[in-house]
Amino acid sequence: MNFFTTIIHTCFGFKSYAQLLDTPYRDTLKYLAKLVGLLSLVLVAIYLPAMLARLPEIGEFVDREFPKFTIQKGAVVLTPSDAVTNASYSHRHILLDLPEAKPAAPPRDAELSEHPAAEPAPTESASESPAAQAAVAPERPAVIIKRDEIIVRDDVANGFAEWLMHGRVFKWKKRDTLSGMAPMPIALPSQALPSGAVNGDYVQGFLRKAMPIAFMMMALLAFAACLAQSHLFAGFSSLLEQHLPMRFTYWQLLNLATFAITPAAIIVTIYAALGLEGLPLPIIYLIAYGIFLIGSSNSCRPRKEEAAVDDSEMY
Numbered sequence: 001m002n003f004f005t006t007i008i009h010t011c012f013g014f015k016s017y018a019q020l021l022d023t024p025y026r027d028t029l030k031y032l033a034k035l036v037g038l039l040s041l042v043l044v045a046i047y048l049p050a051m052l053a054r055l056p057e058i059g060e061f062v063d064r065e066f067p068k069f070t071i072q073k074g075a076v077v078l079t080p081s082d083a084v085t086n087a088s089y090s091h092r093h094i095l096l097d098l099p100e101a102k103p104a105a106p107p108r109d110a111e112l113s114e115h116p117a118a119e120p121a122p123t124e125s126a127s128e129s130p131a132a133q134a135a136v137a138p139e140r141p142a143v144i145i146k147r148d149e150i151i152v153r154d155d156v157a158n159g160f161a162e163w164l165m166h167g168r169v170f171k172w173k174k175r176d177t178l179s180g181m182a183p184m185p186i187a188l189p190s191q192a193l194p195s196g197a198v199n200g201d202y203v204q205g206f207l208r209k210a211m212p213i214a215f216m217m218m219a220l221l222a223f224a225a226c227l228a229q230s231h232l233f234a235g236f237s238s239l240l241e242q243h244l245p246m247r248f249t250y251w252q253l254l255n256l257a258t259f260a261i262t263p264a265a266i267i268v269t270i271y272a273a274l275g276l277e278g279l280p281l282p283i284i285y286l287i288a289y290g291i292f293l294i295g296s297s298n299s300c301r302p303r304k305e306e307a308a309v310d311d312s313e314m315y
Contacts, residue, residue: 014299059200074191
């Protein structure tokens with residue numbers, strides 16, 4: 001089974017799936033691995049040079065926006081030089097949550113201390129009202145730097161990823177989500193980070209080493225997702241076909257569900273490579289996959305029925 005010929009057959013005709021119906025599943029797995037690897041290499045070739053070109057800009061951002069701290073033996077510490085540099089640091093989006101970094105408590109306002117009765121006591125309804133609490137409570141910092149971990153809001157992490165991959169302008173402001181859910185924290189253990197003074201050069205070096213690993217992990221996750229998807233659709237289809245007189249075997253359905261991934265994955269890869277904004281890629285993928293899966297199974301079924309008639313005529 002030629003790899004590139006199979007790609008052409010699966011993308012330009014439903015009838016060609018009949019030739020792939022009884023392919024040994026080991027060969028089907030090899031084909032799927034080659035397909036995921038090829039499309040991953042295409043995305044790497046498109047995105048990696050642009051991402052590497054944005055690293056100096058990200059390094060300047062880290063030097064300008066982040067406080068100075070050091071990672072030593074898997075823990076975040078402040079060296080004397082870090083403390084001197086951070087003496088005038090003030091940023092409401094980043095919290096350096098270390099004992100040695102906490103400033104002294106501000107004095108109480110003189111007017112309130114002289115007239116304690118002037119301070120209104122909150123009523124029970126106002127203190128228990130979620131709306132009142134939300135209005136008074138400060139917004140959660142975008143980044144919290146602790147001794148053993150660095151916590152980042154997921155909307156901020158997504159903003160950094162979009163900046164790195166697509167060059168979109170990064171903003172600290174929390175973005176609204178379609179679900180309306182509050183952003184979730186993402187914890188990065190400091191033990192997983194290399195030792196050194198955290199600055200622009202540190203972040204550039206870390207990202208430069210992490211990018212190949214990230215692309216490899218994404219390719220493995222894509223391969224696992226395709227496997228789970230093909231088994232899910234094959235199992236569901238086999239349940240629907242139990243009462244049909246001429247039904248496909250599970251392995252035939254699994255082959256159809258696996259090879260139908262090809263056109264859908266290629267379409268989504270092209271859209272992703274073009275960097276078009278506002279496209280619901282998962283929905284586009286499922287629509288294309290459903291079209292080719294249903295079309296291939298309907299196209300192969302008459303051939304299966306004809307083969308069964310020929311076998312009955314022989315006897």
